[in-house]
Amino acid sequence: MSEMNQGDAVRIGLAEEMRRDPLVWALGEDLSTAHGGTSGSQYYQLIDEFGPKRIVNTPISENTIMGAAVGAAVAGTRPVADLRMADFAMCAVDELVNQAAKIRYMFGGQARVPLVVRQMIGARKGGAAQHSQSTEAWYVHTPGLVVIAPATPGDAKGLLKAAIRCDDPVVFMEHKELMAATGEVTDDPEAVMPIGKARIVNEGSDLTIVTWSKMALIAAEAAELLAADGINAEVIDLRSLWPWDKDAVYTSVAKTGRLLVAQEAVQVGGFGAEVAADVAENMSDALKTHVRRIGAPRIPVPYAEPMEAEYRITAEHIVAKAKEVAGA
Amino acid sequence: MAEETITNKPARVFELYKTMSLIRAFEEAAEVAYDAGFVNGSIHQYIGEEAIGTGVCSNLRDTDYILSNHRGHGHAIAKGANPEAMMKELFGRVGGTSGAKGGSMHIADFSVGMLGANGILADGTTMGVGAAQALVLRGVDAIVTVFVGDGTTNRGPFYEALNWSMIYELPVLFVCENNTYASSTVTRSVTAGAGPVARAEAFGMPAFDIDGNDVLAVDELAADLISRVRGGGGPHFLHARTYRIKGHISRDKMLYRPEGETEERWKGEPIGRCAAWLLDNGIGQDELDEATSSAEKQIADAVEAAHAAPFPDAKLAFADVQDIGAPQ
Numbered sequence: 001m002s003e004m005n006q007g008d009a010v011r012i013g014l015a016e017e018m019r020r021d022p023l024v025w026a027l028g029e030d031l032s033t034a035h036g037g038t039s040g041s042q043y044y045q046l047i048d049e050f051g052p053k054r055i056v057n058t059p060i061s062e063n064t065i066m067g068a069a070v071g072a073a074v075a076g077t078r079p080v081a082d083l084r085m086a087d088f089a090m091c092a093v094d095e096l097v098n099q100a101a102k103i104r105y106m107f108g109g110q111a112r113v114p115l116v117v118r119q120m121i122g123a124r125k126g127g128a129a130q131h132s133q134s135t136e137a138w139y140v141h142t143p144g145l146v147v148i149a150p151a152t153p154g155d156a157k158g159l160l161k162a163a164i165r166c167d168d169p170v171v172f173m174e175h176k177e178l179m180a181a182t183g184e185v186t187d188d189p190e191a192v193m194p195i196g197k198a199r200i201v202n203e204g205s206d207l208t209i210v211t212w213s214k215m216a217l218i219a220a221e222a223a224e225l226l227a228a229d230g231i232n233a234e235v236i237d238l239r240s241l242w243p244w245d246k247d248a249v250y251t252s253v254a255k256t257g258r259l260l261v262a263q264e265a266v267q268v269g270g271f272g273a274e275v276a277a278d279v280a281e282n283m284s285d286a287l288k289t290h291v292r293r294i295g296a297p298r299i300p301v302p303y304a305e306p307m308e309a310e311y312r313i314t315a316e317h318i319v320a321k322a323k324e325v326a327g328a
Numbered sequence: 329m330a331e332e333t334i335t336n337k338p339a340r341v342f343e344l345y346k347t348m349s350l351i352r353a354f355e356e357a358a359e360v361a362y363d364a365g366f367v368n369g370s371i372h373q374y375i376g377e378e379a380i381g382t383g384v385c386s387n388l389r390d391t392d393y394i395l396s397n398h399r400g401h402g403h404a405i406a407k408g409a410n411p412e413a414m415m416k417e418l419f420g421r422v423g424g425t426s427g428a429k430g431g432s433m434h435i436a437d438f439s440v441g442m443l444g445a446n447g448i449l450a451d452g453t454t455m456g457v458g459a460a461q462a463l464v465l466r467g468v469d470a471i472v473t474v475f476v477g478d479g480t481t482n483r484g485p486f487y488e489a490l491n492w493s494m495i496y497e498l499p500v501l502f503v504c505e506n507n508t509y510a511s512s513t514v515t516r517s518v519t520a521g522a523g524p525v526a527r528a529e530a531f532g533m534p535a536f537d538i539d540g541n542d543v544l545a546v547d548e549l550a551a552d553l554i555s556r557v558r559g560g561g562g563p564h565f566l567h568a569r570t571y572r573i574k575g576h577i578s579r580d581k582m583l584y585r586p587e588g589e590t591e592e593r594w595k596g597e598p599i600g601r602c603a604a605w606l607l608d609n610g611i612g613q614d615e616l617d618e619a620t621s622s623a624e625k626q627i628a629d630a631v632e633a634a635h636a637a638p639f640p641d642a643k644l645a646f647a648d649v650q651d652i653g654a655p656q
């Protein structure tokens with residue numbers, strides 16, 4: 001194991017997969033020129049090892065980055081298309097949703113689309129309305145896609161590798177504010193994390209808090225605050241949103257009888273609604289109180305600090321809601 | 329500056345000099361404020377490119393529209409937006425151009441026809457042709473100018489906008505600011521063919537190439553093209569060669585840029601060149617110094633006002649979302 005930040009972890013993970021399989025390649029804007037300057041460390045110096053055929057520095061052409069990746073996946077390679085931010089990926093939702101997600105099905109199983117689409121989600125200080133959005137629910141709603149949103153460097157590396165080896169199109173959503181966060185990461189190039197398995201961040205018996213991406217860290221912080229008040233929250237980081245680990249959630253809810261779903265994204269129509277509804281439908285016997293959700297208000301992300309703070313869900317928000325759920 | 333007011337050439341050029349100095353002072357002060365932690369989000373500086381926005385907008389009227397991009401401070405100032413309100417926007421304070429909701433990348437001042445900077449590349453080009461269509465529909469005697477970066481000319485919507493403007497013979501001037509770079513990528517390395525002028529000409533659009541660091545030349549060419557567009561001559565294309573002196577965003581260390589390149593290109597920066605012309609044409613050094621310090625003073629006052637302005641009420645985060653179904 002080594003201690004490293006998420007940017008380094010995913011770069012090492014990608015490099016390991018590229019060494020393992022010569023048909024893995026990456027495409028996106030500034031992939032070979034960014035020296036940690038504008039888009040972090042995820043591709044730093046990969047061009048030196050893999051060359052311009054496999055680290056493809058593209059023009060600013062989102063539709064073609066996505067479309068070319070779909071075509072290249074169908075034609076026998078394993079592309080990793082980097083769209084940078086979820087906000088820019090919207091420019092190419094068509095190629096992802098109408099093509100990548102549909103090709104296998106619509107052509108009667110003749111083709112597979114082993115594609116990874118990377119796009120960063122989440123608010124980062126002052127990013128404002130067009131550089132902050134969390135759009136994971138859009139893709140969970142689309143049949144044919146796998147959706148992953150890791151919270152730690154170790155998970156990001158292990159799941160990126162799994163995404164690359166996966167034969168389905170995978171939307172891989174890293175959080176901007178997690179790229180510099182550090183954690184323990186395996187050095188074993190063969191270690192791949194299973195998609196669809198949650199991580200128990202914190203064990204507890206009083207209530208279950210289901211979350212993902214950066215909110216998992218905030219929920220862990222909330223669990224500490226709750227513990228100080230004698231409430232033991234079990235925090236589950238889903239890591240994969242489709243498929244999601246229903247077993248882990250059901251098992252936890254069977255134990256606690258109480259569920260709070262916490263997300264950074266706008267609460268209305270968010271993925272948390274799916275988890276909440278599913279548990280309400282399937283675990284009603286175990287539930288001691290109705291399910292609650294917490295998520296951002298239905299507003300674009302504002303710029304100025306005090307307004308941006310209104311958008312963000314904090315540990316204190318989670319604590320207050322958790323106490324309501326726990327009946328404390 | 330109104331286009332008709334000044335017929336005396338040195339006096340006109342001196343006005344351009346003052347506008348460029350104001351933009352330069354703004355960008356330098358913005359960087360100082362950013363480094364000191366007063367600016368919540370990133371800033372894209374226009375240093376070295378001032379002649380383009382200045383030369384073009386000096387030929388526009390308040391009733392004309394411009395659509396800007398992420399590097400929009402200079403466009404806004406040249407179009408007549410208030411630098412103090414802009415600085416407050418960067419600081420996220422009350423009195424900001426966008427009510428502190430948008431920040432640097434979303435400065436707009438609809439009262440002077442500045443329809444917005446933009447965080448999504450090329451979207452200004454398609455919205456620009458729509459704005460022109462609206463002018464035609466409403467029977468307003470005005471035109472639209474769209475600013476677009478060199479890197480952005482590789483996005484599909486830009487071509488849709490060029491084609492669209494031609495077939496509907498819309499009153500649009502496209503201004504391509506070719507500053508050599510697109511983030512950390514040299515745009516030429518990802519751009520096929522002879523470049524933006526040839527591409528515009530392929531649509532049958534009259535297109536002109538110019539030294540974008542020569543404010544006199546930009547002013548003259550813009551005056552000509554804008555009068556043609558105004559006179560019903562249909563869309564025109566102005567390609568201005570320049571150089572991005574600063575990093576893509578202010579904290580970009582530009583490790584991708586060859587050593588010495590910035591210093592070399594700085595020699596051709598537009599304000600010094602304009603000063604040299606003015607000195608040869610009857611304006612004294614003392615007058616230039618006075619103009620520079622007056623611009624710096626205006627911006628220093630703007631910074632002071634921004635520091636003094638309060639942060640907005642956090643609850644304003646919920647305002648201006650929508651009429652029906654607004655957040656509670």
Ligand SMILES: Cc1ncc(C[n+]2csc(CCOP(=O)(O)OP(=O)(O)O)c2C)c(N)n1
Nearest residue numbers: 088399447448449477478479480509510511
């Ligand atoms: C659709 C979209 N793709 C990518 C980005 C990220 N991005 C912001 S500015 C930029 C480079 C733009 O280069 P250019 O058009 O030359 O303008 P310049 O920054 O040089 O003024 C990139 C890639 C974005 N904002 N929107």
Ligand SMILES: [Mg+2]
Nearest residue numbers: 477478509510
């Ligand atoms: Mg450029």
